[in-house]
Amino acid sequence: MTTEELQERIAATSGWIAAVKEEMGRVLVGQEGLVDRLIVGLLCNGHILLEGVPGLAKTLAVKALSGSLDASFARFQFTPDLLPADLLGTMVYNPQEAKFSPKLGPIFNNLILADEINRAPAKVQSALLEAMQEKQVTLADTTYRLPEPFLVLATQNPIDQEGTYQLPEAQLDRFLLKVSVGYPTKGEELEVLDRMATSAPPYRTKTVASPQQVAESRSHVNQIYIDPAVREYIVDLIRATRQPAKIDAGLKHLIRSGASPRGTINLALTARARAFSSGRAFVTPQDVKDMAHDVLRHRILLSYEAEAEDINTDQVLDRILSKVAVP
The missing domain is CATH 3.40.50.300 (P-loop containing nucleotide triphosphate hydrolases)
Structure with missing residues (x-):
C-alpha cells in the first residue's frame, strides 16, 4: 500500500x-x-x-x-x-x-x-x-x-x-x-x-463509535510509516535514559534505572497512533516528543539524589529531550 x-x-x-x-x-x-x-x-x-x-x-x-x-x-x-x-x-x-x-x-x-x-x-x-x-x-x-x-x-x-x-x-x-x-x-x-454546580446529574455520553471501527483503525495504525531517522531518534531517546552521562554529565547521578525495550516499542507505537489521530500516514519527531513523557514517566527509576534534590521524572525527561539531537 x-x-x-x-x-x-x-x-x-x-x-x-x-x-x-x-x-x-x-x-x-x-x-x-x-x-x-x-x-x-x-x-x-x-x-x-x-x-x-x-x-x-x-x-x-x-x-x-x-x-x-x-x-x-x-x-x-x-x-x-x-x-x-x-x-x-x-x-x-x-x-x-x-x-x-x-x-x-x-x-x-x-x-x-x-x-x-x-x-x-x-x-x-x-x-x-x-x-x-x-x-x-x-x-x-x-x-x-x-x-x-x-x-x-x-x-x-x-x-x-x-x-x-x-x-x-x-x-x-x-x-x-x-x-x-x-x-x-x-x-x-x-x-x-x-x-456542575447543580443537583441535576451531569450529561451522559451517547454511543457514537463501535469496537469494530477501533479495530479497523488499529490495522491502519500498524502500517503508518516511520522514517529510519525517526526510528533512530526513538532508540537514542531510550538509550539516553540508560546511559544519561553520554548526553549530559549532570544526569548521571539522577537516574537509577532506564527504560526497557518495552519502552522503545511503546514509544514507536504511540507515535504512530498520534500520527493517525492527526490524519497523517507518517510519524514526525514531534509525535515522538509529544508521547515521550507519558510513555517513559513510569519506566524510569530516579536515584535517591534526585529525590533529595526534589527533581521529578518529567524534569529529567525534559533535559533528555533537549539534549538528544532531533532529525
Whole structure:
C-alpha cells in the first residue's frame, strides 16, 4: 500500500475519533490532553494509568469514553479489603452435578475502570498482571480469554495521599501510558462551576463509535510509516535514559534505572497512533516528543539524589529531550 492510499484510508476510517472527542466534550471541560491519551490507548490496545489529586475528572473521563463506545464496561472501586476473586471470579461447587464450575468475574468486559487502584493491597494489584499482559484469566486449571477489545483504565491519587499503596514496578510496566492529570485553567474552572454546580446529574455520553471501527483503525495504525531517522531518534531517546552521562554529565547521578525495550516499542507505537489521530500516514519527531513523557514517566527509576534534590521524572525527561539531537 502506498502512502497516498494509506492517507486516504486514514481519512476514511478516523472519523470516529472526532465524534468521540466531541461527545466527551459535552461532559468534560478542557482536559484535551487527557482525551487524546485515552484515544491513543484505544488505538494501541494499551492500558492507561491516570494520576492526579482527587476531583480532577479522571473517573468521569473514563465513564464518558465508555459511554461513547458500544462496548461493555465495568467499574471496580479498589479498597483495602478487595480480594482477587472479586475481580477475576472463582470456582463454585454445583451439588447437583457434584463438580466445580467457573463463575467469571466482572473483569470479563471490554473496558475496565480500576478506580483508585493504589488503594488496594499488592495481592489484588498483582491479580491484574496476567489479565493486562496476556489478555486472559486462569481459574483452577483452566484459562479463559478476555473479550476483545480489553483495556484497563486505572486511576490513582498521588502516593503521598493517606491510605494508598505503592504499585509494583512489574504492574506499572504493563501500562502503556501514565498520564499526569493537572488542574484546569481559570476559564475552564469557571465553566466547570457553571455546568456542575447543580443537583441535576451531569450529561451522559451517547454511543457514537463501535469496537469494530477501533479495530479497523488499529490495522491502519500498524502500517503508518516511520522514517529510519525517526526510528533512530526513538532508540537514542531510550538509550539516553540508560546511559544519561553520554548526553549530559549532570544526569548521571539522577537516574537509577532506564527504560526497557518495552519502552522503545511503546514509544514507536504511540507515535504512530498520534500520527493517525492527526490524519497523517507518517510519524514526525514531534509525535515522538509529544508521547515521550507519558510513555517513559513510569519506566524510569530516579536515584535517591534526585529525590533529595526534589527533581521529578518529567524534569529529567525534559533535559533528555533537549539534549538528544532531533532529525
